[in-house]
Amino acid sequence: MNRRILLRTSVQLTLLAPFARLAHAAADTQARFVLVILRGALDGLAAVAPYADPQYRNLRGALALDAPGSDGGVLKLDGTFGLHPSLANMHAMYQANELAVLHAVATPYRERSHFDAQKVLEAGGLTPSTSDGGWLNRALAELEREGSERDAIALSESVPLVLRGTFGVGTWAPSQLPDTDADLLARVRRMYEASDPRLADRLIEALDARDIAGDAAAGGNGMGGARAGVQITPIVTAAARFLKSPNGPRVAAIDIGGWDTHANQGASQGNLALRLRGLDAGLQTLKVELGPAWQDTTVLIVTEFGRTVAVNGTRGTDHGTAGCAFLAGGAVSGGRVLADWPGLAQRDLHEGRDLRATTDLRGVFKGVLATRFKIPEAALETSVFPDSAGVEPLELAAV
Amino acid sequence: MLTKNAAIAANRFGLGARPRDAALIASDPRGWLEQQLTTAQRAPSESSSPPESARVLQELRELRAVRQVAAQVRANAGTAPAARRGAPPPDQGSSSGEPAATATPGVPPGIDEGAIREFGQFARQHYMTYANERHRRAIETDQPFVERLVHFWSNHFAVSADKPLVGPLAGLYEQEAIRPRVTGNFYDLLLAAERHPAMNLYLDNTASMGEGSTAARLARNRGRELGLNENLAREILELHTLGVDGGYAQHDVTEFAKVITGWSIGGPIGPGGGGLGRPAANGAANGPGNGGPASNPRAAAFAGGAPGEFYFRALMHEPGDKTVLGKRFKERGVEEGEEVLAMLAQHPATAKHLATKLARHFVADDPPAALVDMLAKVYLKNDGELVPVYRALIEADDSWRQPLAKYKTPQDFVLSTFRALDHVPDNLQQITGILGELGQRPFTPGSPAGWPDIAANWDGSDALLKRIEWGAAVGKRVGAAAKGFDAADLTASVLGPVNDATLASIGGASDAGQGLALLIAAPEFQRR
Numbered sequence: 001m002n003r004r005i006l007l008r009t010s011v012q013l014t015l016l017a018p019f020a021r022l023a024h025a026a027a028d029t030q031a032r033f034v035l036v037i038l039r040g041a042l043d044g045l046a047a048v049a050p051y052a053d054p055q056y057r058n059l060r061g062a063l064a065l066d067a068p069g070s071d072g073g074v075l076k077l078d079g080t081f082g083l084h085p086s087l088a089n090m091h092a093m094y095q096a097n098e099l100a101v102l103h104a105v106a107t108p109y110r111e112r113s114h115f116d117a118q119k120v121l122e123a124g125g126l127t128p129s130t131s132d133g134g135w136l137n138r139a140l141a142e143l144e145r146e147g148s149e150r151d152a153i154a155l156s157e158s159v160p161l162v163l164r165g166t167f168g169v170g171t172w173a174p175s176q177l178p179d180t181d182a183d184l185l186a187r188v189r190r191m192y193e194a195s196d197p198r199l200a201d202r203l204i205e206a207l208d209a210r211d212i213a214g215d216a217a218a219g220g221n222g223m224g225g226a227r228a229g230v231q232i233t234p235i236v237t238a239a240a241r242f243l244k245s246p247n248g249p250r251v252a253a254i255d256i257g258g259w260d261t262h263a264n265q266g267a268s269q270g271n272l273a274l275r276l277r278g279l280d281a282g283l284q285t286l287k288v289e290l291g292p293a294w295q296d297t298t299v300l301i302v303t304e305f306g307r308t309v310a311v312n313g314t315r316g317t318d319h320g321t322a323g324c325a326f327l328a329g330g331a332v333s334g335g336r337v338l339a340d341w342p343g344l345a346q347r348d349l350h351e352g353r354d355l356r357a358t359t360d361l362r363g364v365f366k367g368v369l370a371t372r373f374k375i376p377e378a379a380l381e382t383s384v385f386p387d388s389a390g391v392e393p394l395e396l397a398a399v
Numbered sequence: 400m401l402t403k404n405a406a407i408a409a410n411r412f413g414l415g416a417r418p419r420d421a422a423l424i425a426s427d428p429r430g431w432l433e434q435q436l437t438t439a440q441r442a443p444s445e446s447s448s449p450p451e452s453a454r455v456l457q458e459l460r461e462l463r464a465v466r467q468v469a470a471q472v473r474a475n476a477g478t479a480p481a482a483r484r485g486a487p488p489p490d491q492g493s494s495s496g497e498p499a500a501t502a503t504p505g506v507p508p509g510i511d512e513g514a515i516r517e518f519g520q521f522a523r524q525h526y527m528t529y530a531n532e533r534h535r536r537a538i539e540t541d542q543p544f545v546e547r548l549v550h551f552w553s554n555h556f557a558v559s560a561d562k563p564l565v566g567p568l569a570g571l572y573e574q575e576a577i578r579p580r581v582t583g584n585f586y587d588l589l590l591a592a593e594r595h596p597a598m599n600l601y602l603d604n605t606a607s608m609g610e611g612s613t614a615a616r617l618a619r620n621r622g623r624e625l626g627l628n629e630n631l632a633r634e635i636l637e638l639h640t641l642g643v644d645g646g647y648a649q650h651d652v653t654e655f656a657k658v659i660t661g662w663s664i665g666g667p668i669g670p671g672g673g674g675l676g677r678p679a680a681n682g683a684a685n686g687p688g689n690g691g692p693a694s695n696p697r698a699a700a701f702a703g704g705a706p707g708e709f710y711f712r713a714l715m716h717e718p719g720d721k722t723v724l725g726k727r728f729k730e731r732g733v734e735e736g737e738e739v740l741a742m743l744a745q746h747p748a749t750a751k752h753l754a755t756k757l758a759r760h761f762v763a764d765d766p767p768a769a770l771v772d773m774l775a776k777v778y779l780k781n782d783g784e785l786v787p788v789y790r791a792l793i794e795a796d797d798s799w800r801q802p803l804a805k806y807k808t809p810q811d812f813v814l815s816t817f818r819a820l821d822h823v824p825d826n827l828q829q830i831t832g833i834l835g836e837l838g839q840r841p842f843t844p845g846s847p848a849g850w851p852d853i854a855a856n857w858d859g860s861d862a863l864l865k866r867i868e869w870g871a872a873v874g875k876r877v878g879a880a881a882k883g884f885d886a887a888d889l890t891a892s893v894l895g896p897v898n899d900a901t902l903a904s905i906g907g908a909s910d911a912g913q914g915l916a917l918l919i920a921a922p923e924f925q926r927r
Contacts, residue, residue, distance in 0.1 A: 040846075061624060112633070112652075113643050115848050128643070157838030158859035171859035177836060177868040184871055184913055187904055188920045194900030196922040199863065206864035257845050258561070262603045262630045313615070313626030314606040319633070351649065 031331065031372045032243045032297040034286070035136060035162065035253045037121070038279070040260035041114060042303040044323030045355065046272055047087070048103055048337075052080045055344035061311045063267050072268035077101060081337050085268050086276035089284035093328055098287075100332055102325040102364060103339035106305060106357035110350075112319035114260070117304035122162035124362060124385045133165030138384045139369050140167040140251065148374075152251035153209060153242050155235045163253050170205035170249070172213050172242070174234045212245045213238045232256055232282040240289030243297065256282070259303060263314040283328060295330035298372050298396075302361060308353050309344055321354035325364060331372065332396070360391045367394030404428040406895030407802055410927040412761065412793070413543030415815025416893040423541075432793050435542040436786050439582045452571040453707030455525055456596055457666060459564055460707075462518035522567045526560060529570020530841040531827035538817045548581040548789070549573065550810070551760055555753075556592035556639055557849030558601040560842040565601050569842035572597035585753065585783040586744040590737065593635060594709040596664045602631035602847060609660040609717020627717075632656035634847045640743040642752030647724060654721045658728060659736040661716035665704020744783050750775040756852070757788065762797055763804045764853040770797045803926035806854035809837030811927060812866060816873060816919055819893040833869050837862055863925075870919030878912020886914025890921070897923045 049065045050056050051074050057064045065084065066073035074082025075091040081103065083091050093099035109120040109128070116128040124135030136152070143149050144167060154163050154171045163169045185207070192200035235254055242248045258275055265272045279301075287294050306323025322342075327334065340358035342348050350356040362385050369375045369384065370393045381389045401409065401421045408428035409416035424431045540546045553573040560566035576591040576598075592598055599605050607628035608615050618625040632655040637643050704710025711733035721728050721735070726742060728735050743749055754774035758766030773795065774788055781787040792798055807815065813833055817824065824830070834840050838857075844850045851857075877884065887906045890897060901921045908914035918924060 111643075112649065113637050114846065115637075116643050154859065156859070157862040157865075158856050161855075164855055171861040173838065173861050175836060175861075175865055175868075177865055178872060180868045180871040183909070184916055185867070187908070187913075187917060188867055191900055191904040191917065191920070192922065194904075195898040199922055199925070202858065202860040202863045203867070205860035209861060210864070262628055263606060311624070312628050313608055313610070313624075314603055314628040316603070316628070318629050 030296045031250065032290075032293060032329075033251045033368060033372055034239060034243070034297065034299040034329075035251075036299060036301040037118075037160065037162065037253070037255050038259050038301065038303040039114070039118060039255060039257045040303075041117070041305050041307055041319060042259045042323060043261060043265065043272060043307040043317050044103065044303075045306070045309060046265065046267075046317075047084050047276060048077070048101055048324040049074045049082050049084065050080055050103070050341065050344065051082045053341075053344050055309075055346075059309050059344055062315060063265060063311050063317070065267055077337050080341065081339070084273065084276050086273045087280045089280045090326070090328070093283075093287070094335055097335035098328060098330060098332060100327040100334040101337045101339075102327065102359065103337060104322045104342055104355055104357060105302075105325050105359040105361050105364065106322040107361045109305070110321065112305070112321075114304055114319070119161065121302065121304050121361065122160065124162075124365070124388075126387055134160070134162035135365060135384050136162045136251065136253065137165030137167050137169065139373065139375055140169075141165065142375055142379045142383060143373060146375075150251060151249035152253070153239075153249040155239050155252060155254045160253055160255055168201060168205065170209045172206075172209040172238055174238070209242070212242050212248050232278055233285055236282045236286040237289050240286055240293075244290055244293040261307070261316050262312065262318060263316040265316045287328075297329040298331045298368055299326075299328040300364065300368055301326040301328070302364075306355050309349060309355055310353065321350045322357035323355070325361065327364075327368075327396070338394070359394075362388050363391045363394045366391065367396045369393075371396040400891045401893070401895035402426075402428075403802060403895055404799055405431075407799055408432055409543070410815065410894070411798075411802075411805060412547065414537050414540070414547055414811070415543070415818040415927075417818045417821045418889065418892040419821065421892055429793050432544050433790065435544045436582055436789055439542060439545045449705060449708060450571070450575050452568050452575055452596055453705065455567055455571060456564070456664070456707035459518070459522060459567060460666070462521055463564075466518045522564075525567035526569070526842070527828060527831065529567075529574070530831045533570060533573070533841065534814065534817075534827055534830045535823055537814045538823050543818075545581065549578050551757070552581050552588060553577045554844070554849035554852075555756060556588075556598065557844050557847055558597045558842070559844050559846065560840075561845055562601055565597055566842065568597040568600070582786050582789075583784075584744075585749075585778075585785055586741055588785075589639060589740055589744055592639070593631070593659075593736075593740065594662065596707060596709065598631070599662060599664055599709070602634055603628045604631040604659060605663045607631070607656060607660050608715035609657055611718055612660060612716055613714040614712070615715075627653070627656050627660065629653060629656040631662075632659060635740075635743070638848055640740075640752070641746060641748040642755075645746070645748035645752060651723050655723050655739060657717040658721050658723065658739050661712045661714075661733065662736060663704075663710055663712045663715065665708050665710030666706030745779075747775070747779060750778040754778060754788070757792060760852050761792060761805075763801065764855075767797050770795055803923060805927050806858050807925055807927050808850060808852075808857055809834055809839040809862070809866075810841075810850075812925065813837070813869075815893075815924070815927075816870070819889060819918075820873075820877065836869070837865055858925075866925070867916075867920045871916045873919060874912040874914070874916030876912075877915055878910055884911040884915070886911060886918050889915070890918050894918075894921070894923050897921065 045060065046063065046065070051065065051067050065082070068074055068076035068082050072085055075085060075087065076082050077094060081101065083094070083101070090099055094101065107117065107120045108126045109117045111117070119128040120126070122134045124138070140150070140152055152163055152169045154160055154169060155173065156171060157173045159169050159171055189200060189203055192203060239252045239254060243250065243252060256279065261272050264270065283299065286299065290297055302325045303323055305319065305321055307317035307320040309320070312318050338359070342356040342358050344355070346352060348356060366380045366385060366388070369380060370377060375384065377393065380393065385391070401416060401424070405421060405424040405428050406416065408424055408431055409420050412432050537546055556577065558565050558569050558572055560569045572595050576595040577588065580588040580591055608625055610626040615625050629652050633652045636645065636647050636652060636655065641647055703712070713732060716732060719730055723739050724742070728738055731738070751771070754771045755766065758771050758774060762770060774791055777791040778788050813830060817830070831841055839850060886908060887902065890902065890905050901923055905914050905917045905921070908917055
């Protein structure tokens, strides 16, 4: 199939294909960053259980996980925390110092709407309506200004808010549609160029992405891929191909839904356990598929907020405040839990019901951008995260 | 040739023009929309026959009980720790197309393996039947404005088929709760949506019980802590009525959740799937290692009501007065919830929220503030009657000022293609297939907020390429079948005036099929 060659020769003079930017980029472009957003609010106290907190067992009731060492017990991280037993691969990464666990983290948002919380998480402001576009897009625009541009891809049909903005970002999702002949694509492109340059740009981005992803789509079920939270293999496989491609993007965003466990959440087994197993397998696939590029990779896994400490009336948990996050990859100095643990005693809970936030997620974002992409702090606290001067970037290098 | 305003009427307010619509719309695009409102079917008066959803839900529960018992028998004979701990296997097979989680070696005697698979098959078959019916109707209808309103409100009160039991009910939910009320009063629409079993299951209200309720007390006596689930209450306030900035607090969510405790589903089997993870009363009674209904307080609380229909379970209801938005509501059982919904329906924040969503859907991603204010005023002045609001929307100049301001969702895009061809495909399932590819599989917004309604969520590069690829496949099929088919003529009759480049491209196509593919790929066809 030579449609790419046909298109490329006729296109390159008129449009700078987004992924061609890298050819001109001067700075170190080896650093890779993957942002995984778990939509629906992952229960941080289930994924990373504070098994030794004196209140944990009592408050968590039927959802409490057993201590390390017992059947179905947590996988020990340190004397306080353990990973959910579904996260065996991540535990191995932790032991190999490739996974750092963050706890009691949250965005500045303190209400309990998924949708507003995701807006704050992705836009990077203080409130759901404070900013235009996403912080990762602004970071990429900043890199472009500094002459150190690199491309990004969203592994979904459309660009999530965190990557929306002035900097052009491509998307990719598994497809079962037949390839289209080059003649038709060239005609469509000319039609777009003549009257709708935005659509023309999109088309070129898509064709570039297809080129790199190759047959990663095989195995995709065509039914929303990562939406269900279990079928994430084709998505991460494609992400790995993009990230290790010589002229490919260096930043990728992956969405995984299905974490809103209001009812029948389960403990060591059950609904949430199944989802966590999918996440764990997905991260392992990413590592394997990236090969040597894993050494240059930072994966950050976040969610919009945590869930209530106490079990609700339907053996699930309701919307809460602070939760956990994960940093993984060969570029991460892991093997540690980063948590200023507020405790689960009644007086320590936010509004008497939620884990209190002691670390601002923006500090984690800033830390990644500062350490891995060398974005100056001045830019981080003004253009990338407005009103964040008081939020220290997490010191990742020392982690 | 469609005129500019006829194209707006057919494509923006409708579901896409058919070639013959130019004659129907003629010189009066506003009138064409108005008459659809007056002839639209209104809510039928109380019908005595149980709704179809009740029958389907009941059958699903029975099939699932069989499956759960089977899983438990297996677990006891074998290994699975899930069942040993009393949790059933998660429902994987209901609607997502994934195989049911039944992979264990050897089926114990007495269990019919066919019956285990039947649940998933029944669920999938019902999901597909209603998806197909929805698409057929959208392609065939002479009232595409009303049909778009059905889709709009169904999405406003979204349920998502990726939750167990909701998939096979989602289409019926739209037909029973939404469709008959889109030209009525918002309160009736709101009440019907919140009472429907699909919504109750989706947002977990079937299992929510007041901590001071009889059912919770009985459970406590048996050492089980059961109580409130605030999911439905929160989403009613945030998404269905006031909007996230509508001026409510956590306290209001909690109190409102108490108000609607007991809003549930009738039948001898427990509320099931969406809310309850353990085998329902009947299933548990037959299953080894579980107490029968007599020893189960839930069974007592759940006995009663017409199977599969809305039922108020007084034993689960939190007793006492409650305060929502500063207003005190006396203890009145099911009526309490109706009173709160009535208050919410009349609230200015609700008017603003609904006006914003309507204007965003029909006019622009960032609709003019004056238009939103005007629609909200009309809503309040007419006590939540919806037709006057739609009329005001049609009459507003803002609605006609900027053509093609809205980027089509995948659903708009695919349905308008079939309307342009004036053709209902023999294999309607292909529509569900392509919508899945484009990221909008029917009834699966994946969130109670419904599908997003702005371009940024749909205009991704990959999605655009997929539209082109699908259009190419459609072009090949149609081009091969229809000799003498003229894509340029079709462009004029379904899009009206278009850009010269679009016209030149379609006119210069190498064959009819390619011409159609270019029409489907055209910038004007991506928008409405």
